Amino acid sequence: MTDELIHDPNGGLPRLREIMRRLRDPETGCPWDVAQDFASIAPYTIEEAHEVADAIAREAWDELKGELGDLLLQSVYHTQMAEEAGLFTFDEVANAISDKMVARHPHVFGDESNAKTPEQQVQDWERIKAAERAETAQKGVLDGVALGLPALTRAVKLQKRAARVGFDWPETDQVLDKIVEEAQELRAATDPDHRAEEFGDLLFVMANLARHLDIDPEAALRAANAKFTRRFGAIEAALAAEGRSPADSDLAEMDALWDAAKAAEKARA
Structure with a gap:
């Protein structure tokens, strides 16, 4: 039955999951796939997400299907390893995101009115996420901002979190002034470590400017x-x-x- 499924061109997600199970079989699977773990696969997951974004940016719709498949494989891969370790199952992953989407859209799946602007929905989304973080013992304002994000994206997310509690420049001109200040500090830096630090500071403020201008820096x-x-x-x-x-x-x-x-x-x- 499993061989029939593996070679079934219409096997869909069950086929992909069975292929991954077979690849990870410690006795009959692929030695490379068997040797992998969460940490070794994580860089591929990030790479595949970028390739999806690249196909969309180029409007390469013929490529997008394949890139989304590559990204889906990453979820299947991580989940297979989790099942082997007794951590969680694929169904639990699917149920977790389903529960999250229902909880974060009470105006669609609950009693709240859906007569909201996109901006109001973003505010509601952030409020619900803040409550979720409180329930998971994330006490700090910046807790939960993933370390594995691209650096510019993570900088914007950190700044958005800080801005929620008032730690933000109210005017874009102030950010521009800070860019000038950081550029001058970079010019004055003399040793490699100091230059790298000042360059990082300058990039961080540039990400802040992007946020103020509502630009995605990535x-x-x-x-x-x-x-x-x-x-x-x-x-x-x-x-x-x-x-x-x-x-x-x-x-x-x-x-x-x-x-x-x-x-x-x-x-x-």
């Missing part, structure tokens, strides 16, 4: 990376048309080609 940086890749590709293409590569050019020429690519993009827009 998304903004991904867009900047894409723009850089696109424009540098234009430099390479222009040089290749002359039988050359960037190694055969110099900064002044490449900078001029960069400006040309930038102007061409603006003209198309």
Whole structure:
């Protein structure tokens, strides 16, 4: 029966779970899969989440199905290891998130009115989450902000938590002033450790500015990376048309080609 399920193209989630169970079998499974644990798989989980975000950002809808499958595999993988260790089951994972969604949407699944703006719903969501943290003995304002988040995302989440209790600049101009201050401190830093510390401080304040401007810093940086890749590709293409590569050019020429690519993009827009 299990072999039939494994080779059933319409087997859905039960098929995926059985495949993972077989891969993790200590006697007949894959040696690499058997050797893994939560810590060794966690980086892949983060990577797959980023690849989902990347497919969405590129509107690569044909790729998104596969990337979501890769991300789903991560949940199945962690849950299989948890079942082997007697920690929890897949159904318990599904029930836990179902319970959470019902509890956090009383305006949909309870008696509350759903005549709310998205902003009001965000406030209600945060209020419910705060109550949940209190029940799990998370006493500090910053407790529960995951260490494994991308650093910029975690910075914004930490700042949002602090802002709830009034620890925040009321005006964006004050954040901009702090950026200038941190940049000056970075300029004055002399040893590598001090420079790294001041650079981190500057990034943290830049994340704060993104929060004040209602900008996702991770998304903004991904867009900047894409723009850089696109424009540098234009430099390479222009040089290749002359039988050359960037190694055969110099900064002044490449900078001029960069400006040309930038102007061409603006003209198309």
